[in-house]
Amino acid sequence: MSKWRIGDVTVTKIVELEVTGGSRFILPQATLEAILPIAWMQPHFADERGRLRMSIHTFVVETPTHRIVVDTCLGNDKQNRRIPTWNERQGPFLADLAAAGYPRESIDTVLCTHLHVDHVGWNTMLANGKWVPTFPRARYLMGRVEYEHWSRPRDRADMIAVFADSVRPVYDAGLVDLVETDHRLCDEIGLVPTVGHTPGHVSVRIASRGEEALITGDFMHHPCQIAHPEWASTADADPEQGQRTRERMFGELAGTPVLVLGTHFAGATAGRIVRDGDTYRLDV
Numbered sequence: 388m389s390k391w392r393i394g395d396v397t398v399t400k401i402v403e404l405e406v407t408g409g410s411r412f413i414l415p416q417a418t419l420e421a422i423l424p425i426a427w428m429q430p431h432f433a434d435e436r437g438r439l440r441m442s443i444h445t446f447v448v449e450t451p452t453h454r455i456v457v458d459t460c461l462g463n464d465k466q467n468r469r470i471p472t473w474n475e476r477q478g479p480f481l482a483d484l485a486a487a488g489y490p491r492e493s494i495d496t497v498l499c500t501h502l503h504v505d506h507v508g509w510n511t512m513l514a515n516g517k518w519v520p521t522f523p524r525a526r527y528l529m530g531r532v533e534y535e536h537w538s539r540p541r542d543r544a545d546m547i548a549v550f551a552d553s554v555r556p557v558y559d560a561g562l563v564d565l566v567e568t569d570h571r572l573c574d575e576i577g578l579v580p581t582v583g584h585t586p587g588h589v590s591v592r593i594a595s596r597g598e599e600a601l602i603t604g605d606f607m608h609h610p611c612q613i614a615h616p617e618w619a620s621t622a623d624a625d626p627e628q629g630q631r632t633r634e635r636m637f638g639e640l641a642g643t644p645v646l647v648l649g650t651h652f653a654g655a656t657a658g659r660i661v662r663d664g665d666t667y668r669l670d671v
């Protein structure tokens with residue numbers, strides 16, 4: 388378990404799944420030959436062969452007034468997922484969350500940076516054959532644009548399943564607040580629009596006592612995109628917009644003390660973006 392402190396705010400990482408390799412489907416340009424020359428990829432973000440390390444985790448953000456879960460991973464018992472290992476999972480995520488000091492009943496806010504399969508899974512859990520909200524005392528914040536996009540009829544069976552088992556049940560339970568992409572949650576926490584990956588995608592800005600951090604969401608999937616902002620993910624809805632967002636964000640963050648907390652970054656997970664020749668690098 389990793390923990391960071393940003394002024395009065397603590398951020399705790401709860402890992403659901405870590406993998407090495409097998410990520411070519413998401414970042415086709417990140418070949419072994421392209422990754423090996425980027426020296427700072429090892430050891431946190433790639434192995435000695437150049438295979439990418441990736442993580443699916445939640446960040447629990449605790450402020451003086453709020454206890455927020457940012458992105459809810461894959462979930463247990465889900466079906467009809469495209470990736471075989473994402474089906475019928477029986478992982479200890481909720482026990483790990485409780486062991487970190489955050490039993491699910493104690494969470495007051497759930498925030499989804501976007502509504503993809505690996506960010507909404509633990510919104511719900513299976514109880515007596517029904518999908519029920521995992522965090523019964525929480526308001527679930529979802530982007531209005533994002534929700535409207537994903538609630539339209541879809542033809543992909545996996546996308547229909549994700550919305551039906553992990554989004555619709557919390558909406559029907561009356562727990563969802565649809566928010567704008569620049570929404571402010573409390574004194575320390577606000578959303579930053581970082582669209583491209585999905586139409587309403589947001590990142591999360593944390594600021595307290597002169598310190599700052601940014602939870603990325605999926606405007607990048609892996610730190611190799613800091614060295615190569617032009618590498619789009621196959622999951623990006625609008626690849627050109629995604630690249631513009633990365634270039635804008637790296638330009639704004641480079642050389643600042645803002646701690647970047649990567650939503651799929653393995654190992655150290657966090658660092659600061661600095662200029663590196665004509666591109667950028669993450670200092671962990």
Ligand SMILES: [Zn+2]
Pocket residue numbers: 503505506605651
């Ligand atoms: Zn993701």
